[in-house]
Amino acid sequence: MRKTKDNKLKVRILLIIGLAILIIVTVIAFIIRQRNQTQQVSFEELVRNLKGDAAWEDNRPEMAVDLLTPNEYSRPQIETAEITGIVIHYTANPGTTAADNRGYFEGLKDSGLTYASSHFVVGIEGEIIQCIPTTEIAYASNERNGDTISIEVCHPDASGKFTNNTYDSLVELTGWLCGYLGVEPENVIRHYDVTGKLCPLYYVENEKEWIGFKEDVGRWLLNHASIDE
Numbered sequence: 336m337r338k339t340k341d342n343k344l345k346v347r348i349l350l351i352i353g354l355a356i357l358i359i360v361t362v363i364a365f366i367i368r369q370r371n372q373t374q375q376v377s378f379e380e381l382v383r384n385l386k387g388d389a390a391w392e393d394n395r396p397e398m399a400v401d402l403l404t405p406n407e408y409s410r411p412q413i414e415t416a417e418i419t420g421i422v423i424h425y426t427a428n429p430g431t432t433a434a435d436n437r438g439y440f441e442g443l444k445d446s447g448l449t450y451a452s453s454h455f456v457v458g459i460e461g462e463i464i465q466c467i468p469t470t471e472i473a474y475a476s477n478e479r480n481g482d483t484i485s486i487e488v489c490h491p492d493a494s495g496k497f498t499n500n501t502y503d504s505l506v507e508l509t510g511w512l513c514g515y516l517g518v519e520p521e522n523v524i525r526h527y528d529v530t531g532k533l534c535p536l537y538y539v540e541n542e543k544e545w546i547g548f549k550e551d552v553g554r555w556l557l558n559h560a561s562i563d564e
Contacts, residue, residue: 378519378553385560386517394559395515396507398455398463401437406444409452413472413481420483420522421512422476423505423548424453425495425535433458436487437466450474453487455508461500463508469516479529484512488535495536506548510555520553 385391403410426436433456440452452473456464467473475485488505490497497505513520525545526534538545 377557378521381556381560382514382517382519385514388514391511391514391560394511396463396504396511398465398508400465402468403437403441403452403466404444408443408447408450409440409474410444410467410471411474415470415472416482418469418482418484418516418518420479420524421509421516421518422479422483422485422524422526422529423509423535423538424475424485424487424526425497425537426456426487426489427495427534427536429490429492430459431489432460433462433464433489436489437464440466453485455485456487457489457501457505457508459489459491459498459501461498461504463504469512476526476529483524484516484518490537495538495540497537502548506551506555509552510559513552513556514560520549520556523549523552 405412428436436453436456443449443451452467453475454465454467454469454473456466458464469484472480473485474480475487476483486505486508488497488501490501509523510520512518513523525538526532527539533539538548
């Protein structure tokens with residue numbers, strides 16, 4: 336008889352513990368959902384306020400503006416539509432510099448080998464070169480050329496992983512562009528997300544690292560701008 340009572344007590348305790356765990360999980364999920372919704376609203380308002388703001392435009396990251404010569408293969412001077420996304424690429428050419436890749440795009444006007452370019456190139460040391468104005472398309476993201484800005488990123492080896500200097504510059508450039516162009520961080524995408532191409536390779540093969548990158552972009556934007564600006 337005593338054993339039966341003990342078993343019933345154990346069952347009650349387990350039920351109470353299970354109910355308590357369920358309540359805790361539900362509360363945590365609610366808090367996370369509310370926080371995400373609040374942050375999303377903040378990003379929407381933030382990028383809306385920053386877009387076209389002269390002070391924000393003046394605070395662009397340090398970069399060399401070395402625009403490509405207008406030509407049909409890499410800078411056709413076709414106007415973009417409203418920008419709705421930012422696309423991250425990798426060069427797939429380990430060890431090359433930002434200047435090397437800018438030079439490749441420039442050389443296409445003479446070689447005519449292919450149609451290719453990017454608005455920005457971020458180098459292994461963190462240097463940034465702007466190749467095309469954000470008001471013109473680049474030949475980089477296939478059917479998304481018309482409404483996105485492309486950033487080509489250098490890397491030291493075949494893994495496609497960026498150096499710390501490259502990563503920091505990319506976060507800053509991407510965060511700044513989000514504010515400047517009115518693009519929410521959730522609309523920062525990979526070339527892979529457009530075509531399925533393994534680009535940028537490291538961030539296709541390491542999904543958690545890609546999620547972390549986008550979170551870093553969002554934090555950078557929130558830390559460097561105020562909704563009241």
